[in-house]
Amino acid sequence: MSHAPADVLRPMAASDADAVQRLWHCRFGGDAGTQTKWIAAALDPDHSATGTVAAAPSGDAVVAFGLLEIADAAYTRRYLSLDAVGLDLSLASQNGIFHMYCVHPDWEGQGLGSALYARHLRRLIDTGVPRAFGISWHRSHTVDSRALFEKHGFTCRTTIERYYDRFEERPHCPDCDGPCSCTASLYARSIDVR
Numbered sequence: 001m002s003h004a005p006a007d008v009l010r011p012m013a014a015s016d017a018d019a020v021q022r023l024w025h026c027r028f029g030g031d032a033g034t035q036t037k038w039i040a041a042a043l044d045p046d047h048s049a050t051g052t053v054a055a056a057p058s059g060d061a062v063v064a065f066g067l068l069e070i071a072d073a074a075y076t077r078r079y080l081s082l083d084a085v086g087l088d089l090s091l092a093s094q095n096g097i098f099h100m101y102c103v104h105p106d107w108e109g110q111g112l113g114s115a116l117y118a119r120h121l122r123r124l125i126d127t128g129v130p131r132a133f134g135i136s137w138h139r140s141h142t143v144d145s146r147a148l149f150e151k152h153g154f155t156c157r158t159t160i161e162r163y164y165d166r167f168e169e170r171p172h173c174p175d176c177d178g179p180c181s182c183t184a185s186l187y188a189r190s191i192d193v194r
Contacts, residue, residue, distance in 0.1 A: 009115055012051030012065060014043055019062035020053065027102045028137070029180070038099060042067050052119055054103075054112045064103040066116035070129055071097055080133055080186060084166075087158055089188055091131060096124040096191070098134030101145055113145070117152045121191065128193045135163070138183040139175060146185060154187035 012020065021035050042051030048071065054064035071079065073091040080097075082089060098120065103112050124132055134154065136145040146156070160166065163184035175182055 008054045008057065008063075008112070009052055009119055010055065012039075012042055012053045016051075016053050016062050016065075017043065020051070020065045023062060023065065023102050023104060024100060027105075028100070038067055041069075049099075050120065050123060052116055054107075054116065063107040064101075064112040064116060066101040066113075066120055067099040068120040068123060069097040069099055070094055070124070070127065076133060080135065085158060085160060085186070087186070089133075089157065092129070094127075094129045096120070096129050096132035098132060098145075098149075098187075101148070113148050114151065117148055121152060124191050125193055130191050130193050132189050132191055134187050136185045136187060137164075137180075138185065146187075149187040152189075154189040156185045157188050159183060159185040 017039050020039055021032070024030065024035050025032070038049065039051065041047045041049040048069060050068045050070075052066050052068075053062045055061060056063050069079075071094070073093060073095065076091050076095040076097060077083065080087075080089070098117070101113055101116055121132070132154070134145070134149060136149055138144055138146070149156070161183050162181045164180035164182060
């Protein structure tokens with residue numbers, strides 16, 4: 001399958017919610033309530049979260065999605081577990097959080113993840129958000145987002161063994177066959193908002 005990734009991206013719609021949640025659960029596991037909460041936030045026009053999906057050329061099937069949050073410094077600090085990790089990062093009054101990016105296995109390697117990252121970085125530039133962060137879950141059996149973070153100018157600030165086991169509960173991990181004990185890396189980058 002060959003296509004221009006940017007041509008298949010669109011804002012997430014309410015009709016995409018079930019497909020997004022199924023893809024999220026299949027690829028990353030986690031708590032269904034957390035998934036529902038994040039998807040609802042991305043669909044709420046009054047919330048600072050943004051959801052973007054990539055649809056198959058037919059336009060119906062969701063084959064990738066990304067969730068971006070714009071958050072204040074206090075929320076960003078809690079989300080990244082900075083106090084527990086003991087890491088002092090320069091946070092802005094508003095920060096972008098690359099929360100969840102997921103590509104269906106049949107569509108990996110076609111530029112969809114890169115297109116989602118680029119779209120959300122553009123949103124941060126357009127809204128004047130000067131800092132962006134994300135956590136990459138190290139995958140033992142498949143591709144993870146470390147390469148995407150680095151490709152898009154993020155720097156690894158720390159790697160934490162058993163991240164989800166130590167700082168937040170992540171049930172139903174497809175790599176751990178139960179609660180998650182995977183390693184994760186925290187990434188950061190400045191954004192030139194001129």
